[in-house]
Amino acid sequence: MRTAIILTGIVVAAFNLRPGVTGLSPLLEAMGEEIRLGGGFLAVIGMLPPLLFGLCGFAAPRLIARFSAVTITLTATAMIAVGLGVRALVSDPSAFLLLSVLALAGMGIGNVVLPPIVKAYFPDRVASVSTLHVGLLQLGTFVPPLVAVPLANALSWRGSLLVWAGTAVVAVAVWIVITVLRPAPRTTVSATAVGGRELRRLLSTPRAWALMTMTGMTSFNNFILFTWLPPLLTRAGFDSAFAGAMLALVTAIPLVLGFVLPALAVRLRSAASIVIAFCLSLAAGYLGLWLAPQAAPVLWTVLLGIGISTFPLALTLITLRSRGPEASAALSGFVQGGGYLLAATGPLLFGLLVDSGPGLGAAFALVLASVVVKLAVTVPATRPGHI
Structure with a gap:
């Protein structure tokens, strides 16, 4: 019973961490007819x-320490449901925008709280449950842009958005049950470690920064790709339907690989x-999209x-690289908090460069430079052993 309800909770919570993002952009044109x-x-x-x-990545570990991972997950799913x-x-x-902030804050907290829940309830099945x-x-990233417009045609754009609020309500219901039952974890989260000492240790750990x-x-x-792949393809001469299909494709590939990579990560040293x-693949895709977009757009997208x-x-x-659920919560908050703050600059900088004098050349130089930075930190970031 404990295993089944927690697994169900992880499934419904994980699915709801992206639809509010990727299910919106295909509807902006329709929304613009009613909203300025x-x-x-x-x-x-x-x-x-x-x-x-x-x-929220930086705030979530302290919230988990004070209120427990189960309570915070319920709160996060409720924020998503109400906001959406x-x-x-x-x-x-x-x-x-204000309601989007509420929903996105719930998603940001959910990003951080699920890894320590996996570690606490399934310490001997980390690979399979992480998968x-x-x-x-990834499924919650891929499906919404694929069905957003068909749903809007059937239900209106408001109805299309409400579908994802409905899936979030399902998650709230499951986590209410978990909160009432309070199944005991296999290991516990230490409030002191998550809230202070463990996070301070990570700040002085090069591998955590990597x-x-x-x-x-x-x-x-x-x-950047979520925001700019369709406009780049339409600028190259493709129609919007094809550009939307390529956006769905670029999100589908991480979905498929997401079912394989966790198991590989466990088996490989x-x-x-x-x-x-994957870095070399990313660089090749960018070069193709920049220098010969019409030659093989599907290949570049793949x-x-x-x-x-x-x-x-x-x-x-x-x-995998954290010693226990408290360390997992702190590492999850640090990695995702800092990582997403870095990511927040991506669409803005890319857009500014696209519209600047140097244009596409400077914009693609930016993303290729980001690939080089990623390559530089790969070995310390993936080194075996606990951080």
């Missing part, structure tokens, strides 16, 4: 996800070879999708 969406709105809504994920549900009903851009966690997170930088550079490119290969698939690997490494 100026350039400022579009810039802010693009930066909010990684910014909130980063800030109410924002689908408003017509004021400012209110929409489930990461796979469902893992945070590797994760941050992955998310940096993730959010070091995951450095995987990360290096290479880019492989390249950003180190994110599920990084989530697994957080769990």
